[in-house]
Amino acid sequence: xxxxxxxxxxxxxxxxxxxxxxxxxxxxxxxxxxxxxxxxxxxxxxxxxxxxxxxxxxxxxxxxxxxxxxxxxxxxxxxxxxxxxxxxxxxxxxxxxxxxxxxxxxxxxxxxx
Amino acid sequence: xxxxxxxxxxxxxxxxxxxxxxxxxxxxxxxxxxxxxxxxxxxxxxxxxxxxxxxxxxxxxxxxxxxxxxxxxxxxxxxxxxxxxxxxxxxxxxxxxxxxxxxxxxxxxxx
Numbered sequence: 001x002x003x004x005x006x007x008x009x010x011x012x013x014x015x016x017x018x019x020x021x022x023x024x025x026x027x028x029x030x031x032x033x034x035x036x037x038x039x040x041x042x043x044x045x046x047x048x049x050x051x052x053x054x055x056x057x058x059x060x061x062x063x064x065x066x067x068x069x070x071x072x073x074x075x076x077x078x079x080x081x082x083x084x085x086x087x088x089x090x091x092x093x094x095x096x097x098x099x100x101x102x103x104x105x106x107x108x109x110x111x112x113x
Numbered sequence: 114x115x116x117x118x119x120x121x122x123x124x125x126x127x128x129x130x131x132x133x134x135x136x137x138x139x140x141x142x143x144x145x146x147x148x149x150x151x152x153x154x155x156x157x158x159x160x161x162x163x164x165x166x167x168x169x170x171x172x173x174x175x176x177x178x179x180x181x182x183x184x185x186x187x188x189x190x191x192x193x194x195x196x197x198x199x200x201x202x203x204x205x206x207x208x209x210x211x212x213x214x215x216x217x218x219x220x221x222x223x224x
Contacts, residue, residue, distance in 0.1 A: 031210060048211065090156055090157070100144075100145040102147075102203075102212055104149075104157050107155070
């Protein structure tokens, strides 16, 4: 089955800890994206990558970091510098320039204790 | 000014009626327009996309685009209780195939 997987589904973090959220896709999509969603709000772009070993900041990149060492994988690290990390994190992928359609993974809900 | 605006709702329609969801956007250069459905606690799933002015139909769903008015809408015919969800409008902005999302309209289909 082709798709996007995210793990874990739920994640609890103590203040001051870094945590890494996993995103893997087997759709052979070139581009991958990370969004954050807060209750009652739309999706805000954190980082995106259009090609392996390259990525760009989105609208709210502060306190986050990413890597894109493989086409299939785009992990997101939420660092201790992120002041309000409790949110629903969504990963998406697409084939840019062919279609802008983005497909989403199931999401990771991060809670800071 | 928000780049993509939607009425947050809730929009309440009776079962079997037509639900009309609206979205306006500010970037005249936007080329692609998307509607996603998001159930509570779940990730968004694509319903439809539209690129050209006019209507595009897919089953019970019709997307309408008017670039001159910077307006895109989604009509849901014969609304069902299972259609109750938040509907997100998204448009491409700038380069790099980035999407900008509205905050969503919550639809409630009542029995």
